Amino acid sequence: MNIFYNQNGVGDVLLVQLTTERPENREIESNKDITLIIDEATKKIVAFNVFNASTYVKVEADGQVETTEEIVGQLQEALKSNGIELELDVDLTPKFVVGHVITKEKHPNADKLSVCTVDVGNETLQIVCGAPNVDAGQKVVVAKVGAVMPSGMVIRDAELRGIASSGMICSAKELGIPNAPVEKGIMVLSEDATPGEPFTM
Known part of the structure; x- marks a missing residue:
């Protein structure tokens, strides 16, 4: 998982990549403050965006956000509160x-x-x-x-x-x-x- 946040450049939006793969064709699904990016071929969720991110996640970074257990937990709650059933299985080992x-x-x-x-x-x-x-x-x-x-x-x-x-x-x-x-x-x-x-x- 890679997380990015740039309030000055993008606004109060958290960009979350779940995979390093780049699908050729993508589908977009939105529900409240969450937008899912889905690989059209595999139907797997490859990324999602959290709008109004500061109401869900404590982020001080400008750019890449360190992936911690706390952040993952906050993201899991954000998904749940927006009606998204997605279990985050995150590798927290050093890269x-x-x-x-x-x-x-x-x-x-x-x-x-x-x-x-x-x-x-x-x-x-x-x-x-x-x-x-x-x-x-x-x-x-x-x-x-x-x-x-x-x-x-x-x-x-x-x-x-x-x-x-x-x-x-x-x-x-x-x-x-x-x-x-x-x-x-x-x-x-x-x-x-x-x-x-x-x-x-």
Whole structure:
């Protein structure tokens, strides 16, 4: 789940994305203060908007809103009070974590890409990476599927030149870290960093 709020730009509206998938065709259903966005093909609710949001949810952020148990509970009540039967099943695990690059192989279809397996604590991800300095053995920052980058880009499962990729190994610039190096390349963490631990910017 990704939540956005920009009172100056959009008004008192909370934008809630339930999936990183982008449906080709969407249906819109409204009931009181809730508007549902539905994938026309699957009939699944992929997002919803909460109008008059400040009457339902305590939000101080301007932009992306941190998804917490409290916020999810308030959203669940907002749906219920507007007659919407939708159970929110939300993954509250961190989306920016320390990763350990276990293997790095040359991409079979692209000279400048590498295929990496990365331990992120509770699972191992296959991530296609274009950084020239990525290598096996490094501790790195991984943006998992569902993460929202400082640029606003949402990380999705992807396929790069025919190879599946789940997540992104990040550079300091991509993470919005002040005084990030100009040179292309991922940010390498100290060796004592623990895979799976949250990375905070």
